[in-house]
Each structure stands twice: as structure tokens, then as C-alpha cells.
Amino acid sequence: MPQAPYVVDKLISSKAIAARVEALAHEITDAFKDTDKLVVVGLLRGSFIFIADLVREIDLPVEVDFLEASSYGDGMESSREVRILKDLRGEIHGRDVLVVEDIIDTGHTLKHVLEILETRHPRRMEVCALLNKPSRRETDVPARWIGFDIPDEFVVGYGIDYAQRNRNLPHIGKVRFTE
Template sequence: MPERPYVIDTLISAKSIAARIEELGRDIRTEFADTDKLIVVGLLRGSFVFIADLVRELDLPVEVDFLEASSYGDGMETSREVRILKDLRGAIEGRDVLVVEDIVDTGFTLAHVTRLLLSRKPAKLRTIALLDKPSRREVDIRADWIGFEIPDEFVVGYGIDFAQRNRNLPFIGKVRFTDA
């Protein structure tokens, strides 16, 4: 894919992200206070930075697992076809589960993953997304916890990529193409 020139403007600072994750951690600790073990399921690849910071805020017995689902490839638009590229290693039946998503856009991925995991009969299943773009929603789903609601902008950073670039930025930035 030929790369269009772009710049990244800060949308959410690293400091704001850290403060919000601390708040979310408190809410999740309260929700799962009685759990014997919380299975935190990160949706790869975009959630890996978020999940690392989030689990450090959870003073709970935590097990981390990952599921990789794809509906984007290297593009900027969803294909609306969700494929599971990597499944969980462990069973979740009868367990408390928290699904961690980087961004809820159209909602197809979160809806598909939620249905899949609910079919495995967890005791409790909750969802959290760092970012939410409700203006793009095509499926009736909302995460139980949202870090930030954002406008319909293409964003990168804090684990979120554009064609496998910019995941390492410590902030969330919006992509602005400079060839327009």
C-alpha cells in the first residue's frame, strides 16, 4: 500500500490516559471485588498497551489471555467480516471475564467477540474500551466502561496503529493527511 504523507496531532495526552485508567481501575475493582480470579482478555493487537496499564491498576487476582480478531487488515475501513486469528488459551466457563478493546468503532468486532465468549458460559462478562466512536456505530453494542468518547477521526498511538505504525506513541493522536 503506497503511504500517503501524514502528521499526527495529539487528541488525548499520555497524562490524561493515565488518569482515566486509574479511575477505570477503581470501577473494575469494585465490580469484581468478590472474584476468585478475573480473566482479562485483551483483543490484539491494539489493546496491548492499554491492557498492560489497566491490569497494573487492578488489585485483584488476575489472569491475562489474548484473542486476536480482525476486521481491518492494514486499511482504514472495516470489512465488517470479523475473523478470529488467535483464540484464548484457557477455558472461561464459570469464570469472571473482562474483555479489553482498544476502540469501538462500528461495533462489529466487539459484538462478535462478546457473542463468542458468552457462548462459552462465563460467570460474568464485562467489556471495556479505551476509545469509543459512537457516531460510527453500525451494531447495537456499547462497552460497559469507556475511557474516552472521540469524534469520527482516524487515530493512532497507545497501541493503535496505521498499517502497523505508530503503536509506540504514548498518546492518542489523530492522523491528518498532508497531501490533501
């Protein structure tokens, strides 16, 4: 189906993102400083750029693993149905885990993913999300670190897509339809 034409209005600059990522990484480094090896679990695909920048600012030994859960098709509304499309490669039993998410919207995706990961008995599990839409929350999720609270807008860029496009935008912007 062809897409309605849209433009992307800048919401958060790449400079602001870089500064916030650095600050988050320092807090994470401090919080996990007694850990042998932190397992950073990126939720694909939206977190891939965030995680790449974040791990380079974390001053600890880290392992990186990925999990793909899907709640959205190519549309803009959450289906509230969460599926694991691709599981972790490594074991997290007894490990210290940091789950990295792009956006917390209703909270259903993250809640479901955390429930699955808890059954594997990590020693400790924390969440870092780049973006948060507090006004959209339907279920409580324990996210210790949030990059930015944003309004209820559909956003793209810095790894985040609209129908698989705009992931390569260096900043975060909101989608505005032009007709």
C-alpha cells in the same frame, strides 16, 4: 503500496490517559471485588498497552489472556467481516471475564467476539474499551466502561496502529494526511 504522507495531531495526552486508566481500574476493582480470579481478555493487537497499564492498576488477582480478531486489513475502513486469528489459551467457562478493547467503532468486531465468548458460558462478562466513536455505531454493544468518547477520526498511538505503525506513540493522536 507506499503510504501517503501524514502527520499525527495530538488528541489525548499520555497524562490524561494515565488518569483515566487509573479511574477505570478502580471502578473495575470495585465491580469485581467478589471474584476469585478475574480473567482479563485483551483483544490484540491494539489493546496491548492499555491492558498492560490497566491490569497494573487493578487491585485483584487477575489472569491475562489474549484473543486476536481482525476486521481491518491495513486500510482505514472496517470490512465488517470478523475473523478469529488467534484464540484464548485458557478456559472461561464459569469464570468472570473482562474483555478489553482498544476502540469501539461500528461495534461489529466486539459484538461478534462477545457472541463467540458467550457460547463458552462465562459466569459473567463485562467490556472495557479505551475509546468509543458513538457517531459510527451500527450495532449495539454492551460496554460497561469507556475511557473516552472521540469524534469520527482515525486515531493512532498507545498501542493503536495505522498499517502497523505508530503503536509506540505514548499519546493518542489523529492521522492527518499532508497531501
